[in-house]
Structures are given as C-alpha cells and as structure tokens.
Amino acid sequence: MEPCILNINELSKSYGRIKAVDKLSLEIHKGEVFALLGPNGSGKTTTLGIVLGAIDLDGGSYQWFDEEFNSTTLRRIGSILEVPLFYPFMSATDNLKLIADIKRISYDGIDEILTQVGLYQRRGSAFRTFSLGMKQRLAVGAALIGNPEVLILDEPTNGLDPQGIAEIRTLIKSIAEMGKTIILASHLLDEVQKICSHVAVLDHGKCLFTGRVDNMIGKTRMVEIAADDMNALLLELTAYEGVMNPFLIDGYIKAELINGTTPADLNNYLFGKGLIINHLTIEKISLEKYFLNILADNV
Amino acid sequence: MKYLLRIEWRKHAKNPIFWAVIILYIISVVTELFGAEAFINRITSNASKNSPIPIPNLSIYTFPDIWHSLTYLAGFLKPLLAFAVILFVTNEFSYKTIRQHIINGLSREEVFTTKLIFIVMLSFVSAVAVSLSVLILGLFHTTGLQFGMITQKSFFIGAYFLEILCVAGFAMLLSIILKRSGLTIVVFSVYFFIAEPVLGFELNEDVARYLPLKTFGRMIDVPNTALMKLFGVNFREYIDLMDVFLSLLYLSIFLVITYLIIKKRDT
Incomplete structure (x- = not known):
C-alpha cells in the first residue's frame, strides 16, 4: 500500500441543526486521484475546508502525511475551494507571485505554470478581465505553485462550457500522470468516471461508499x-x-x-x-x- | 516579519484604488494644514473689528507650537483614514482572499499580523505627511529659528500617531466583525458622528470622558490661539500620560478581539 496522504477519522461539523459533515471517515493514499462525489450540499466543500484549516471542526480528527498538522503542512498542498479567489485588479502573474510569497518559495516556476494552464499570453492582464474558463485555469495553476505533493480541486469545471470542461479535465489528467495525489470534489459522475481512480460517495455529510472507481463500475x-x-x-x-x-x-x-x-x-x-x-x-x-x-x- | 510586509505590500501596491485613496487622503491633510492659518486669521480679523482691544494676528505656524496646532487640526481627518482601513480590510472578505491565504498556508496569526502591519503603515504615512507639513510651514513662518525650537514640541506627532492608530484599530475591528465595506462605513460613521457625541452629552462627565474616541481625542488638546487667549481660556499644552495609557489600553483591547475573531472564525 502506498503511504497515507490524508486520514480522516469520524469528522463532524454542524451548522445549527444541519449536520454538514457527519462522522466521516476516509483514507487517501499517495498517487490516487480521489473523488468526493455527491450532490450539492452533501458536505464536500465543508470537508475540504476543515482539512485545510479554514473551517473549525466540531468532532473527529484528520491527519496529513501521518504527521501533526502544523504551519508547513498546507505549503505541501495546492488547493482551490469552490470558486477561484484572486485579487481582481492584479494580473495573473502578480496573483501567482502573492501565493508564492505565502508559500515562501521563489517565483521561478510561475511562467512555466502559466504556460501549462495556457495563460502565458495573458499573464499581464488583470484577473477581472478573464473569462470564467481562464479564471478556473488560473486557479488550477495557483494550486500547482510550489510543486505540491497534493492538489485539492473543488468543482474545478463548475460553470464552464464544454470546451472549458474538456480543457480542465485534460489538465487534471496530465497533472495526475505526473504522479501527484489529487483530491477532487465533484457532483458530476461523468467527471469522476473519466478522471478519478478512487471515489467516496457523500450524502448529507455521510460516506455511503468508498473504493476504486473501476471496481465499482466493473464488478x-x-x-x-x-x-x-x-x-x-x-x-x-x-x-x-x-x-x-x-x-x-x-x-x-x-x-x-x-x-x-x-x-x-x-x-x-x-x-x-x-x-x-x-x-x-x-x-x-x-x-x-x-x-x-x-x-x-x-x- | 519582512515576509509578511512583502505580502501586504504586493496586495496594495498593485491596487490603483489604494493609491487613489492614499493620495486623496494626503492631499486633504496637506490642504487642510496649509489653508488653516488663512482661515483662522479671517475669523480673528472679523472678531478684531468688533473688539475694543486689537487682537494680534498670531501665527499658528511658528515653532514649537506648530507641532501642537497642526497635529490637532490633522486629527479632524481621522474618519477618512478609518474609511481607508475599512475599505481595504473588508476587501479581503469580499474577495474571499482571506480564506485562500489560510488554505495556502498563511497562519491565522500571520493574517492578523498583516492587517496590523497595514494599519500601522497607514498611520505612519499620515504622521509623515503631517510632519513634513509641520517642517515646511514652520521653517517658512518662524522668525529667529533655532534648532531646539524645531524639536521642542515634536512629541505631539507621537501622540498624533497613537491617536490615529487607535481609530484605525477601531475601524479594523468593526471591519473584521461586519465584513462588508458599506455596512462597516455606516456603522463606523453612526458611532463616530452620532452615537458617541450623544452618549458624551447624555452621560455623566466622569463616565463620558472614558468613551474611546473622547479618550483618543483628548491626548491633543485644543491649541491656544490668540483668539482663545482673548477669551481667557487656556488649554493644556502637554500630553497627559493617563490619556496615553487609556488609549493604549483601548488599542490593545481592539487588537485582542480582532485577533481572537480571526483565530476562531470559519473563513
């Protein structure tokens, strides 16, 4: 078995009387393209928000890389949650430089990343001038900064046209081929079937099924x-x-x-x-x- | 620390609205300070016409008292600085960049520190603008200038810095609580222009004097102009350390609450 990247144990989070995440347990291993699959409101984003330290948990625990969570943990993970979050007045390059600053790494890889996500030509344009597809691609690019071991992508194709969806999927597949662990939240089965190796099906914050995607389809x-x-x-x-x-x-x-x-x-x-x-x-x-x-x- | 400074700097340096706000603020301060004497002299000469004894036209721009008069006058523009703080702190919530910073690996302590750096820098810029105005105006208007006179009452600039930092801290706290720029500006203005003045009027003086804005404003008392002297009023020309202490206490409370909210709240 590959080493464990993320281990979630009986994680719980309530908003008032609504249980967003309900005693959720998961294990994600190195090299997997792991999907959190579920309808809107099933707790995917909340779960990711918790393991990224943006949302406080009510109960349970999680562990990255079999280590204690500390300030350097998140620098080994590249993530986007829900929508691409950037400063609208800053250029693509400057937004990525800011993330490189936060991750305490050099700007060397930024041009390469912009090329990889197809935004090199538009690197000097302000983020607010981008189309939704370009914003999503910049978000994937932002997640790639610092060559992280793990990528977390939350609904990366949400709101895109078919061409945009195809571009993002090709991009994710090419990243997966580089051997990175990818955690992808999606409500699209088709997407999960096409890109992911493993899946956890969530509903009302509970895990209904977890296992290999091909096992699930084939067997x-x-x-x-x-x-x-x-x-x-x-x-x-x-x-x-x-x-x-x-x-x-x-x-x-x-x-x-x-x-x-x-x-x-x-x-x-x-x-x-x-x-x-x-x-x-x-x-x-x-x-x-x-x-x-x-x-x-x-x- | 240098690293956090760079992060905060990059965010603002690339924002044209930031520069527009800063430049407008500096222009307002400079215009107010450079225009003040002409304005006061007009009032004085009007008063002089009806006065049985002539009122001397005493310049407010002479060292060392200029430190006192200009820091007092610049204090009137505190709300502008507070609006700038509100605008740029609430931006982090409306762009949701605060969440992105946290998931990118900026700790919540560091998020707090970058915001603290921001208000200290803004207050510092304001204090520098006032100091330069003091030096320029003072050098041109003081006769028989000696070096000692320039520095004599410069401690007023320290009090000014603390005063606006306290107001900026208050604006930052409101921004963190309310998260929306429009709402925060309204709440701040209602408190600043209506609620505290009314409270100050209604409450017993022994209690009212401890209201936060009153406390910050009291550090620099009204300067004694010729007109004031005529009326026989004599204001305090030193800074009461008790006021400094109380202001620092208020500032610490604002910062601690801001820190705790950033530390605890889901982003």
Missing part, C-alpha cells in the same frame, strides 16, 4: 431474475446474503450481486429453496446508476 452487477412464483422469489432473495436490494420492476426482480457471488451460486440457492427460475440475466451497471441507487437507498 458491480445487477441480476434480472424471474420465476413462476414472484412473491416467493422476492422473499427468498431478500433473505439471501449473496444479493442486495432486490426490488420488483416490470415483471422482473432486480438485485445487486454482491462481489464473489456468481449466477450459479444464486441459481443453486434458489433451487435449494424449491424455486425454479425461468429468467436470469446479468447487467453491468454504470456508475451513474450505482450512484443513484446508493442515494435512493438513503432517502
């Missing part, structure tokens, strides 16, 4: 099954540990096959219970369906 299978006595079938499937969440739809019962269970196991089990099945198909479900299923179960 999660739905079975569609039918027998003469559908009621008995539903009952037996509900009792069976090899599947999850069976439900009746369009004259079939659908259920998730739990990893390790094969169709043969299922058939065998039902046969043992005296049920003869007359239909059995397996479908791989997309992350989107999976995500919606997870959320639907928790309503």
